[in-house]
Amino acid sequence: MAVIPTLVRKDIANFLRNRAAVSLTFVVPIVLIYIFGWVFGLNQKDTGPTGIRLAVVNASPNPAAQKLVDALRAEKAFRVVTTFDNPDRTTRPLTEADLRPLIRDGRFRFAVVIPADVVRTDDIGLHLQILSDPRNDIEAQTVNGLLQKAIFSNVPELLGQSLQARAKQFLGDGRFNQFNRGIANSVATAFGGDPAQIQRTIESGSLGLDRITRPAKPADPTLRRLDNAPAAAPTPGTPAAAKPVPATAADFFSRLVKIDQEQVVGKNVQSPAATRLVGGWAIMFLLFAVSGGAAAFFDEENAGVFQRILSAPVSRAQLLWSRFLYGVLLGLVQLLTMFLAGHLMYGIDVFGHLGNLIAVSVFAAAACSSFGMLIAALAPNATAASGLSTLLVMVMSATGGAWFPMSFMPEFMQTIGKFTLVYWSMEGFQQVLWAERSFVELLPILGILAGITLAVMTVAIWRLNKKSIFA
Amino acid sequence: MLSLRSVTKRYGALTALDGVSLDIARGEFFGLLGPNGAGKSTLMSLAAGLRPPDAGVLTLDGVAVTPSDPATRTALGLVPQSLALYDELSALQNLQVFGRLYGLHGGVLRERIDEALAAVGLTDRRRDQVKTYSGGMKRRLNLVAALLHRPKLLLCDEPTVGIDPQSRNAIFDYLEARNRAGLTIIYSTHYMEEATRLCSRIAIIDHGRIHALGTLDELLTRLPFEEEIGFPAIPATAALAAELGAQGTLTTLDGRHRFEPRADFPLSAFYARTEAHGLAPRLFTAARPTLEAVFLHLTGRNLRE
Ligand SMILES: Nc1ncnc2c1ncn2[C@@H]1O[C@H](COP(=O)(O)OP(=O)(O)O)[C@@H](O)[C@H]1O
Ligand SMILES: [Mg+2]
Numbered sequence: 001m002a003v004i005p006t007l008v009r010k011d012i013a014n015f016l017r018n019r020a021a022v023s024l025t026f027v028v029p030i031v032l033i034y035i036f037g038w039v040f041g042l043n044q045k046d047t048g049p050t051g052i053r054l055a056v057v058n059a060s061p062n063p064a065a066q067k068l069v070d071a072l073r074a075e076k077a078f079r080v081v082t083t084f085d086n087p088d089r090t091t092r093p094l095t096e097a098d099l100r101p102l103i104r105d106g107r108f109r110f111a112v113v114i115p116a117d118v119v120r121t122d123d124i125g126l127h128l129q130i131l132s133d134p135r136n137d138i139e140a141q142t143v144n145g146l147l148q149k150a151i152f153s154n155v156p157e158l159l160g161q162s163l164q165a166r167a168k169q170f171l172g173d174g175r176f177n178q179f180n181r182g183i184a185n186s187v188a189t190a191f192g193g194d195p196a197q198i199q200r201t202i203e204s205g206s207l208g209l210d211r212i213t214r215p216a217k218p219a220d221p222t223l224r225r226l227d228n229a230p231a232a233a234p235t236p237g238t239p240a241a242a243k244p245v246p247a248t249a250a251d252f253f254s255r256l257v258k259i260d261q262e263q264v265v266g267k268n269v270q271s272p273a274a275t276r277l278v279g280g281w282a283i284m285f286l287l288f289a290v291s292g293g294a295a296a297f298f299d300e301e302n303a304g305v306f307q308r309i310l311s312a313p314v315s316r317a318q319l320l321w322s323r324f325l326y327g328v329l330l331g332l333v334q335l336l337t338m339f340l341a342g343h344l345m346y347g348i349d350v351f352g353h354l355g356n357l358i359a360v361s362v363f364a365a366a367a368c369s370s371f372g373m374l375i376a377a378l379a380p381n382a383t384a385a386s387g388l389s390t391l392l393v394m395v396m397s398a399t400g401g402a403w404f405p406m407s408f409m410p411e412f413m414q415t416i417g418k419f420t421l422v423y424w425s426m427e428g429f430q431q432v433l434w435a436e437r438s439f440v441e442l443l444p445i446l447g448i449l450a451g452i453t454l455a456v457m458t459v460a461i462w463r464l465n466k467k468s469i470f471a
Numbered sequence: 472m473l474s475l476r477s478v479t480k481r482y483g484a485l486t487a488l489d490g491v492s493l494d495i496a497r498g499e500f501f502g503l504l505g506p507n508g509a510g511k512s513t514l515m516s517l518a519a520g521l522r523p524p525d526a527g528v529l530t531l532d533g534v535a536v537t538p539s540d541p542a543t544r545t546a547l548g549l550v551p552q553s554l555a556l557y558d559e560l561s562a563l564q565n566l567q568v569f570g571r572l573y574g575l576h577g578g579v580l581r582e583r584i585d586e587a588l589a590a591v592g593l594t595d596r597r598r599d600q601v602k603t604y605s606g607g608m609k610r611r612l613n614l615v616a617a618l619l620h621r622p623k624l625l626l627c628d629e630p631t632v633g634i635d636p637q638s639r640n641a642i643f644d645y646l647e648a649r650n651r652a653g654l655t656i657i658y659s660t661h662y663m664e665e666a667t668r669l670c671s672r673i674a675i676i677d678h679g680r681i682h683a684l685g686t687l688d689e690l691l692t693r694l695p696f697e698e699e700i701g702f703p704a705i706p707a708t709a710a711l712a713a714e715l716g717a718q719g720t721l722t723t724l725d726g727r728h729r730f731e732p733r734a735d736f737p738l739s740a741f742y743a744r745t746e747a748h749g750l751a752p753r754l755f756t757a758a759r760p761t762l763e764a765v766f767l768h769l770t771g772r773n774l775r776e
Contacts, residue, residue, distance in 0.1 A: 006571040010557065010564075017559035017600065304555030308616065311519040311549035311626075312572040313541040470522075 003314050007322035008329065011297075015330065021289065025334050029285040030341045033278055037345060052143060054078040055102065055111035055131075057094050060118040068114065071150045078146070081108070099131055109133040110143050278342035279335075279429035280402030283364065283422050286334050287393045290327045290372030295385030297323060298376040303469045316470065320461055324369050331365025332358070339433075353432050356439055360428035363449035367421035370456035377463035396420040421452050472497045472655050473518060473624060478527035480513050480679075487513040489679040490527070495657060497623075500650045502670030503659035504762060506774050510679040511659035512552050515628045518657065519549040531624065545573060548617035552628040552659075554609050555616070558602035562593050562612050565601060566619060573620035580619075587615035590645055607638025614642055618649070625649070627658045631665065643669060661774055663762035675766055682769045690765045695734035698757045699764055700741065702750075704728050711748045722767070731764060 015021055058069050073080045083091040084098050099111045113129035130147065184199035296302075309319060339357060342348040350357060375392070379385030397403060399413050400422025406414045417423045428445045431437040464470070473495045480488040487510045495501045503511050517524055520536045520543065529536045534543050556565050566584045570576075575583060588594045591611035601609060614630050627646070631639045646669065650656050660666055666673050667687055675683045675690070683690055696719065702708055704726050712728050715721050718741075719732040732741060738757070745755065766774050 003572060006568060010560075010568040013564055014557055014559050301553075304551035304553035304613075305557065306555075307516065307519070307521055307549060307551040307553075308555035308569065309572060310521050310538070311544055311547070311551075312569070312620075313544050313574075314572055315541050316538070 003318050004322045004325065007309075007314075007319065008326045011323065011326035012329070015293070021293065024292075025285060025289040025330070026337055029281045029334075029338060033281050033338065033341060034345060036281070037274065037277055051079050052077055052110065053108050054080050054143075055094055055099055055108045056080050056082050056114070057096050057099065057111070058082070058114045059096070059116045060114045061116070062118055065114045065118050068150065072112070072147070075146060075150050077142075096129075103131055103133050106133075112147065274342055274346035274348050275429055275433045276401065276405070276426060278338050278346070278348060279426050280397065280422075282335050282338035283368065283400075283425050284393060284397045284402050286331050286365065286368045287371060287396070287422075288389065289334070290331065290368050291375040291389035291393070292372075292382075292386060293330075294323060294327065294372035294376035295379055295382045295389070298464065298467060298469065299382045301382075306469050316465070320373070320464060324366075324373055324457065327369025327372050328362065328365045331368050332361050335361040335365060339429075348433055350433075353436065356432040356437070356442060357429075359439065359446060360425070360432050360442065360449075363446045363453070364421070364425035364428060366453045367425065367449045367456070370453045370460060371421060373460035373464065374456050377460045377467070396422045399423070401426050421449065421456075424448050424452065472499075472532060473657070474530050475514075475518075476528050476530075478514075478517060478524045478529060480510075480517060480522070481525050487679050488517070488524070491676075491679070491681055492527075493674065493681065493684070495624075495655065497655055498650070498653060499655055500646075500669055500671045501655075501657045502666035502673035503657060503676055504661070504663060504666045504673050504766070504774075505659075505676035506661050506772065509661075509676045511661075511676060512628050513679075514676070515549065515552075515626045515657070515659060519547060519626055520544050521549075545620065546622055547624040547626060548620065548622035550614050550617045550625065550627045550630050552632070554613050556601045556609060556613060559600060561598045561600055562588060562604075563597045565612065566616055569616045570619045575620060583619045583621075587619060591615050591641060605635070605638075606633050607635045607641075610634050611638055611641060611645075614645070622654075624655045624657070627656060629659055629661070631660070631662070663766070663774060667762055673762070675762075675769060677766075677770045677772065683765065687762070690762065691760060693765055694731070694760050694768055696732045696760065698732075698738065699760045700730045700732070700738075701756045701758070702728050702730075702754050708748075708750060708754070711744060711750060714744065720767070722773075731760065731768070 015025075054072065056069055056072060058065055069080070069082070072078055082094055084094045085091055096113050099108070099113070102108050103111060109132060111131040113131070115129065118128065128147075130144070132143070180199050181195070184195045188195040188198055306319070310316060336350075336358070339348060339350045339361075343350040371392075372389075375385050375389045379388050395416075399406075399409065399417035400420035401417060402422050406417055406423070409417070424445055428442065428449065431442060431445060473493075475491050475493045478488055478491045479486065489510075491510075491514065503514065505511055516522055517529055518531075518536065520538050520540070523537055523539075531543060531546060536543055557568070560568070563584065566587060567580065570580045570583060585594070588597050591614065593608060593612060596604065596608065601612065604612070610630060610632075614627070617625060617627075625646075631642055634642075643665075646656060646658070658665070658669060670687075672684065672686055673690060674681050683693055702711075704712070704723050708728065712721060715728075715730050718736040719730055721731075722729050730741075732738070742752070745752070763774055766772070
């Protein structure tokens with residue numbers, strides 16, 4: 001007899017008819033995920049300044065300098081102006097001499113000059129001139145940061161050339177040539193390729209730095225792996241020389257250029273922050289939903305319904321497990337809905353990992369469902385259950401890393417956190433969506449979640465059997 | 472059909488049922504009359520197999536009723552005292568759930584549901600959420616939900632609590648019709664009027680014990696008097712009331728005295744006294760005693776205290 005499906009279907013129908021429960025489970029967390037994503041700057045697509053007038057004078061014949069201008073044009077924060085409007089409505093290119101009067105007149109607040117000697121031999125780094133009217137401190141800092149970002153992420157050759165020039169000056173022409181040839185030869189020996197071409201590539205300053213499209217925190221191995229990802233196709237002519245370079249170069253340049261930006265820009269934000277945000281709120285609200293639901297379900301108020309169901313050919317075990325199963329289904333749908341929302345809002349790659357995401361979600365939902373059963377078992381009534389679950393859910397979410405990374409917390413709290421189902425669920429989500437682990441690699445986490453579920457259900461069923469509605 | 476042998480049920484220190492023995496025959500409309508806390512619901516839940524007795528046995532057609540054997544329960548239907556409905560769902564959805572739990576499905580289930588809804592006048596409201604129903608509508612739905620699977624025995628635990636007179640009558644009519652059609656019913660109540668109207672046999676239960684059992688007439692023979700006499704509790708009757716205490720039981724409720732004479736105190740003697748006190752006969756009413764009196768006589772308690 002299809003007792004359990006009937007009971008589960010009934011629970012689902014009951015849930016769907018309860019608008020408050022539906023919105024608490026689905027709508028509220030999505031709204032919060034959106035709001036907090038906005039607060040944390042995860043949806044960068046529509047944040048930050050736009051249209052700041054920026055005068056650009058490019059006096060350098062270096063093709064890389066033109067690339068920098070193009071990069072600045074592409075930056076949506078800037079409206080790049082390179083021409084001067086004559087009174088007779090004709091235009092001519094801006095010159096450095098124009099800039100100061102224009103800034104004083106308030107026509108621009110920021111200007112960039114790329115001098116002829118943008119790559120200098122007497123210093124590491126680039127020789128750029130930035131003129132400004134720092135009327136607004138925050139704006140000035142933002143512009144500075146954006147300029148650096150444009151330089152760093154779009155024209156690494158310039159920096160490479162700067163390095164080369166500096167080395168040349170330091171070592172002397174002949175030795176420098178020799179040095180480069182030596183490197184090119186060893187690279188060719190080790191990885192194959194034409195030594196002469198490799199040397200030319202090195203001397204052009206293209207140390208493979210053009211692959212660094214994202215500044216990285218050097219200590220984060222995940223980021224480094226992304227830097228090497230095949231998405232940045234190797235430039236022909238630098239077959240292998242580039243391979244070992246980026247990480248080191250990234251280390252170096254992240255010190256040279258201060259860019260305070262941990263995450264990838266653009267659509268494909270596979271951000272651990274977004275994953276945490278979505279997973280964290282989803283788990284938290286799921287816990288509220290299942291514990292509130294289960295507590296109301298086992299409340300004395302429903303004593304009649306229990307009597308009716310149990311006076312039918314239904315065993316108590318069927319009743320309890322149907323409730324658990326319902327919680328798992330609700331949780332699975334809720335988690336996947338949240339991640340789908342995360343996909344739409346922050347570009348979390350849900351569909352690339354759908355199978356593993358479902359696996360983790362099923363086990364996380366099972367753990368949450370068992371928690372709901374436990375709350376229902378321990379609390380004498382729905383009101384007490386709501387108090388108890390609020391406390392426990394908050395503590396578990398905070399220590400389990402749903403709100404902020406665990407590393408922000410004192411060590412003892414991190415230790416507590418590791419005993420929570422929240423921690424292991426979050427860990428599962430991160431492993432799937434961020435670290436892109438395979439199913440087999442996920443098994444330990446799934447095992448732990450299953451263990452938590454089993455242990456909690458054992459206690460919950462033992463206590464539920466003592467409830468007065470069953471006595 | 473259902474038989475209880477020395478059934479005892481305790482909740483901790485409290486004995487809710489104390490050695491109850493009963494036999495209920497097929498086709499009976501059996502009443503269980505007792506005040507709140509008497510043990511009626513406990514007896515019902517044991518009969519429905521919701522909980523096991525601490526001592527004694529219950530059998531349904533010779534088969535022991537226990538929680539561990541769900542299959543035996545298909546022959547009975549329980550109308551729980553507290554409303555056993557999903558408020559958020561419609562009547563239709565509620566009946567679908569409960570019908571499916573008994574293995575009904577498809578056309579048969581649909582037919583039974585239509586029939587049930589029509590029988591208690593809920594067809595028009597069948598798609599509305601139960602929480603929008605009146606108390607009486609909920610009670611009617613609560614009742615028919617127990618009958619979809621056509622049980623042989625219906626356990627009705629105070630099915631008319633907090634209900635309007637129309638719904639009450641609808642329920643009575645429905646139950647009487649089903650009983651005539653062969654359904655055995657055990658009906659618990661603390662309203663003696665209900666037991667009087669509906670039940671062919673009545674057990675008077677209090678403190679977990681059966682104090683008397685029989686038809687209404689049989690129960691009334693337990694009383695030592697033929698008629699009970701009522702009169703207003705006014706200063707003019709105070710002296711009479713004081714004298715009557717020694718001749719029977721005198722109780723006062725809502726400004727009226729009720730006098731149940733001792734067997735050896737005939738009505739002629741009573742009226743002689745009223746004359747002596749100069750009280751007009753129209754002040755007095757004589758009536759056939761009710762179950763209330765039987766209950767009071769047997770337990771020393773009022774049904775509705
Ligand atoms: N689940 C329970 N736990 C403890 N005591 C109970 C429980 N159910 C009923 N009782 C007690 O048992 C006695 C009989 O209750 P019950 O069978 O509900 O009486 P009735 O239905 O006649 O009002 C009452 O004193 C009641 O308080
Ligand atoms: Mg009761």
